[in-house]
Amino acid sequence: MTDVRDSMVPLPQEPPPAPPRSGNAKVWLRRNLFRSPVDTAITLVFGAISLWLVYKTINFVFVTGRWDVIRANLRLLVIGRFPDAHVLRLVVTVIVLAGWTGLLAGIIRARQVISGRVAPQADRFSIRRVGDLAERLWIPAATVLLLLLLSSTAGPWVTAVAAVLAAIVGRALGPFIGRLKLNAVARIALIVALAAVPPALFFYIVTAVGFDGWGGFMLNLFLAVCAIILCFPLGVLLALGRRSSLPLVRIVSTAYIELVRGAPLFVLLLLANVALRFFVPDSLAPSTSTRAIIVFTLFTAAYMAEIIRGGLQSVPRGQIEAAKALGLSPARQTALVVLPQALRNVIPAQIGQLISLFKDTTLAGLAMGLFELLNVSGSITAQDAFVGQGLLGETLAFAALLFWAVSYTMSRESQRLEKRLGVGVR
């Protein structure tokens, strides 16, 4: 009975599409706001509440909020106490990174066209694609624009314009590089060169400023990106270990994952702050930022392992059997057949983990006193010019906006990717 129904009617699992808004406004109102007396009452009550909230918000943003505290401390909030003499290095980094991202996007798109995964006409310039891009990126763009409007110097404007231009140039050049017919050596050289760009930029900054001069929102972003990249190899190893047929390996991996997942991150950070120096020789004693990265990496690796384990379980058995039938060694079965599919399946979950890690970087400020955005937001209200005026609401709202813009954009992109990868749809 059930089988018959299932095979005949593909059940839509999404809610029915909302009634069209065009058409009669009166019909729309009746359908969406005044269905029944109860519904009318609910509409009136919640309408009043939401109007009050909207009024309060607008009032706070445009009338009562004292945003001069943000304006005066914008630089602290965004890059912390980064030394003046080396800000140029940051500017170069931002521009190069933008160009690099554009170039990478161009190359990948060209490869996709060549391999036939994307129709060539989809790559042409069109109004629709520009609109699509604007729809995807308007939130971060608006946030950056707000930051620029709050800044009192021309430097950030120049940087932003140069970065956008670099991204466009990179995206335009990418396809030419992607279409080149390269032999194996040249291809590997190209990949290595592209992969070397972010670490090179990192060392470009670190050689001048060191690692402890970082601060503000930049530090939050950096901690999250660093930890998510560093935790990846460990996460893969732990996931493979937990599914291994070797009992001792399995026990070790499972114990690590479960113990770390049972402990609060905040306590781990506190522990690392006071006790990590006991566990290494004095010569290796890590700085505060390094301690934070170590904890974030070890902590996230356990969660990453669980995500990847889910991906490993989603690879159909037939794939492994086929790999065996081809005579691949166990290591090659895993590296060439199972892992690529498993990792592809869990990209959205990994982005989710990145978002959560990104939000958790604020704990480094609370537990270790790192000068990240939340910490800056608190301490600038204690400056002579602003102390005791109850400005924490303003600075926290600003910090919340930055965190929200980045996390929300990432989660939207992850949803988009989920649809495109067709995860869960087989």
Place this chain on the structure above:
Amino acid sequence: MTAALSTRVPLWRDIRVLKWLAQLVVVAIVAAILIWLWGNYTTNASRQNIPTNFNFLDNPASFQITGNSLSQNAPVRQALYEGFLNTLRISVAGVLAATVLGTLIGIARLSKNWIVNKMATVYVEAVRNIPLALFLVAGLVVVVLQIFPPITDAWDVAGMLVVSNRGVAVPWYVGSGYGLIVLGAVAGAVWWAVAQWRRSVSERTGELPRSGLWGGAAFVIVFLAVWFLLGYRVTTPEVVGRATDGGMRVDPSFFALFFALVIYTASHIAEIVRGSIQAVDRGQGEAADAVALSGFQKMWYVILPQAFRIAIPPIGNQYLNLIKNSSLGAAIGYYDLTLVSQTTVGNGSPAVPVFALTMAIYISISLVTSVFVNIANRRMALVER
């Protein structure tokens, strides 16, 4: 014999030998790392004369826990226990409130009413993407210290709540707390027994069981009867001079932590509830419509029971997150397990044993919670078929 020997796989290609070798290598590496860490720890600790044992547990704590009568001379052991109880308090309160709020918002996200739907969506999308620590600091500094009035003109909500920047005072019982737990357990047992009896009556006679109604009524009757017999009563708070009298004063730090944990976790639970409701076969809702159940009945008897079956594992995860996140209370001065450990380390207890103990307690709480979640999950799953 010789032929058999010659066809045998050589030792270095025997898969069983290789497997054991691989395991030994892994265990050796892990053991080497652990031994190295332990060696460093003992050398560093002995060089700085820091004890590595747990004798500090009997030293006097020499600090006062806010809102607690524990004396300063009480041993660290007892202070940690009080901190553990505070962690349990905020966790239980937070889990209950976040579940209710999260479920309501999750349902509101599917509402056909445009305003309710949009408000819930904005709430979820805003709160989910902002760090919990921000809510925590905002809850303490902005809400309690800036928005709440001074005690002299505190808000009196219907004579039940007194809200001021010294915290929120709520109605509370007077009497033994342990007695109340026993009373709750007894009344709960009566509820269960009456519900069972009603179900068996319904099986025999075919009348409606109404086990929830009967059981609930029995619970209330037993609870109230014993409540008055044992001389329990409720006091409501009121402002007397510059303090509140009666009821229970909830500390600003507890309030802020509770506020932040509930707001934040509810947004995650709301998404889980929404996803689970959408995952319930649409035919179920249509069937409920077809037998003319009201909107509430359709939700309560048909959709939610099935949705919660799907939602239990992820919601259990959120409970675990909430319990672990409650450690953040230490940052705003709530004396939970974490802050007690931090303070006792500041007072000279050795850091590594203290935090090892703290971690072990948190991990035990997590494990016990996940055992309960698994039991709930299994019970719900059994209902299926």
